[in-house]
Amino acid sequence: MPYVNIRVTREGVTPEQKAALIDGATDLLVRVLGKDPATTFVIIDEVEIENWGVAGLPTAEYRRRMATG
């Protein structure tokens, strides 16, 4: 009965990519731990990039600094 929560920035993830994440995460739990896929949940949270911070900066600002080194 695993529960998998995947949180990513909201940047145009397509339904096909979401389906691939759901399929892949479920398969991982089946393969590694022998879990039953029928009771495996995968929930994807898409987070606005201004709501996600790393290194003390909002994502957009973080990327700008990484890019300009």
Place this chain on the structure above:
Amino acid sequence: MPYVNIRVTREGVTPEQKAALIDGATDLLVRVLGKDPATTFVIIDEVEIENWGVAGLPTAEYRRRMATG
């Protein structure tokens, strides 16, 4: 001081239903554990159905297969 997080698919949950979930979850914590309702939080997350997977499939596809057995 309980914290209750209810995650459901986003499918037209009404304000009245949300109020009933908040009331019912708070009442449950008061009744079973004697918690103080004043410091009981209930947060409802509505998740897009394409972001929720079960049995390795997005919810809509999962339901289609269940329906056609």
Place this chain on the structure above:
Amino acid sequence: MPYVNIRVTREGVTPEQKAALIDGATDLLVRVLGKDPATTFVIIDEVEIENWGVAGLPTAEYRRRMATG
């Protein structure tokens, strides 16, 4: 397919109380939203009281101040 996460302080919650929380939360989702209990998960997290803060204080200190008003 709801997912309910109940977080409470770790203070001797009994297996019977946990079963009552699981039963009550599931029943709430069935009653209010017509969800299928077979795919309703309830997960209880017991949090050490020194890890839970309210009003800027760890729970034990918070309670002491409330008690002495």
Place this chain on the structure above:
Amino acid sequence: MPYVNIRVTREGVTPEQKAALIDGATDLLVRVLGKDPATTFVIIDEVEIENWGVAGLPTAEYRRRMATG
């Protein structure tokens, strides 16, 4: 490698306030625990006020009662 999740009601939090939350939470982890900011994540979830309950009531109703005493 801390992960900080800040959940607040969705009520017009500005990008500047979000940046201040990200900066402040990261700084807190660096200052108190000596964590590396480069691997510190801060995610802000803005929750619709009708989805957040306290004292058994949705936030708007809770505030009305508090205001009228």
Place this chain on the structure above:
Amino acid sequence: MPYVNIRVTREGVTPEQKAALIDGATDLLVRVLGKDPATTFVIIDEVEIENWGVAGLPTAEYRRRMATG
């Protein structure tokens, strides 16, 4: 910068299995969304089986009923 949280019942998951879950989940995000593994977190929560409910029952009781049909 994805964050993946895998919640499973605490039933003897080995360090090797945990490493496989971490590796597999990270690989999934790289493969499907092109994410940078360096900023991909995977956190595994092991939940006591009496704290996990499905179908309104604690896991152990749920399994007993499934087994006896």
Place this chain on the structure above:
Amino acid sequence: MPYVNIRVTREGVTPEQKAALIDGATDLLVRVLGKDPATTFVIIDEVEIENWGVAGLPTAEYRRRMATG
């Protein structure tokens, strides 16, 4: 009514450090968003290091590789 969840690896965080995290996170919400500390929750989750992965590796292995460059 904010809810702040801080997740760190379990590596001897002291009660004093936990109190400082609770105080600092609450203060941040008061200062940046004008929130009421009385209804601000801070919950610290300490995660076993073998349960936390980054860059596709469990934390201990990740640190070893970082150290040896």
